[in-house]
Amino acid sequence: MKTKSRLKGLLKFQEPTDLFFSLYLNTQWKDEQQRERVRIFTKNALHTINVAAYPPEVQESLRADIQRIETYVEALIKQTLQVELAGVALFASYARDLFQTYGSTVPFTNQCTLATHPYIAQLAAVGREYENALVIMVDTESARIFEMEWGEILSELDIESEVPGRHKQGGWSQMRFQRHIQDHMDRHHKEVAEQVIRRFDQGNYANVILYGQDRILASFRSFLPERIQERIIAKAALDITVPDTLVREKTLEILHQKKAQGEREAVTRLTETAQAHGLAVLGLLDTLEALNKRVVAQLLVSQNFSRWGWRCPSCTLLGEQIPLGCPLCGRELKTVDLKEEMVWETFRQDGEVEFISDPSLLAHKGVGAFLRFR
Numbered sequence: 361m362k363t364k365s366r367l368k369g370l371l372k373f374q375e376p377t378d379l380f381f382s383l384y385l386n387t388q389w390k391d392e393q394q395r396e397r398v399r400i401f402t403k404n405a406l407h408t409i410n411v412a413a414y415p416p417e418v419q420e421s422l423r424a425d426i427q428r429i430e431t432y433v434e435a436l437i438k439q440t441l442q443v444e445l446a447g448v449a450l451f452a453s454y455a456r457d458l459f460q461t462y463g464s465t466v467p468f469t470n471q472c473t474l475a476t477h478p479y480i481a482q483l484a485a486v487g488r489e490y491e492n493a494l495v496i497m498v499d500t501e502s503a504r505i506f507e508m509e510w511g512e513i514l515s516e517l518d519i520e521s522e523v524p525g526r527h528k529q530g531g532w533s534q535m536r537f538q539r540h541i542q543d544h545m546d547r548h549h550k551e552v553a554e555q556v557i558r559r560f561d562q563g564n565y566a567n568v569i570l571y572g573q574d575r576i577l578a579s580f581r582s583f584l585p586e587r588i589q590e591r592i593i594a595k596a597a598l599d600i601t602v603p604d605t606l607v608r609e610k611t612l613e614i615l616h617q618k619k620a621q622g623e624r625e626a627v628t629r630l631t632e633t634a635q636a637h638g639l640a641v642l643g644l645l646d647t648l649e650a651l652n653k654r655v656v657a658q659l660l661v662s663q664n665f666s667r668w669g670w671r672c673p674s675c676t677l678l679g680e681q682i683p684l685g686c687p688l689c690g691r692e693l694k695t696v697d698l699k700e701e702m703v704w705e706t707f708r709q710d711g712e713v714e715f716i717s718d719p720s721l722l723a724h725k726g727v728g729a730f731l732r733f734r
């Protein structure tokens with residue numbers, strides 16, 4: 361859901377006459393060689409584009425894009441920009457007034473393409489892997505609430521509540537004291553729950569993660585409404601005083617596990633549904649046919665799927681074996697990266713995309729889809 365809304369700005373661009381640069385870089389500057397690799401990669405990629413082969417009106421736009429991409433990458437390498445990011449994605453089309461960059465806390469694989477729409481597979485895969493999460497650490501008198509998106513902590517709220525009469529416990533009966541502590545904890549948990557509810561409703565979080573002691577979490581949970589309880593994907597013991605970096609690390613690990621489990625379940629469900637001739641297809645040809653019929657609800661594609669095919673720039677038909685002309689409208693075809701086109705087409709049909717690292721899908725050429733109808 362969140363992935364799509366972040367990609368929405370890019371998904372509107374598709375015109376047979378326009379050209380878009382998509383550049384992905386691994387900007388983990390572990391060593392000086394990595395900067396040099398990025399510089400050389402970008403330079404080579406941009407210089408292999410034969411600008412003179414394009415119509416004069418397109419040439420101007422291409423030259424402008426090449427120039428500003430080079431300037432941007434140079435600044436990135438000199439570390440005057442976005443130093444903390446492990447990956448950067450850039451989309452540019454001078455003619456369409458587009459120049460947009462996205463930072464990522466996980467590295468991208470270097471990739472540079474010029475096509476009739478932005479190439480979004482890598483960006484979408486990172487977004488899917490690290491869906492947003494609302495993280496709550498809670499004990500009897502303090503709490504920390506983190507809002508995370510795309511693997512990054514966007515905000516942190518710390519709550520401390522005073523325990524009234526804590527030092528005046530002398531003379532209290534054991535029972536009265538226990539009651540007092542319980543009341544106080546409940547008030548604190550209610551206050552934390554209110555902050556959680558506000559954030560949850562604003563951010564539409566796919567995942568809620570709780571950190572704390574079992575007994576305390578059980579008590580805190582009772583203050584959360586059903587809609588939040590059902591999004592709790594994990595509870596774990598983590599000391600409330602640990603640094604942010606550790607909270608992030610632990611959370612990414614949990615999200616990764618959830619993703620891996622979800623993948624295996626999705627592939628099993630896809631295989632069973634397709635074999636029972638239900639609303640699912642397996643393999644490249646049937647998936648392309650479903651995309652051409654615009655009936656894909658969810659595409660499942662292997663992370664390492666790699667294959668060339670064709671696309672008609674006029675009627676947007678997609679195929680694998682390259683014919684002489686478009687079988688539908690007869691126009692000249694373009695050779696395309698099928699993974700990028702399938703991902704793009706699914707989003708354009710308002711479907712979801714699941715990127716599969718689990719090898720189970722490879723038995724079916726690494727691709728399949730759930731359908732809206734047949």
Ligand SMILES: [Zn+2]
Binds near residue numbers: 674686687691
């Ligand atoms: Zn066509």
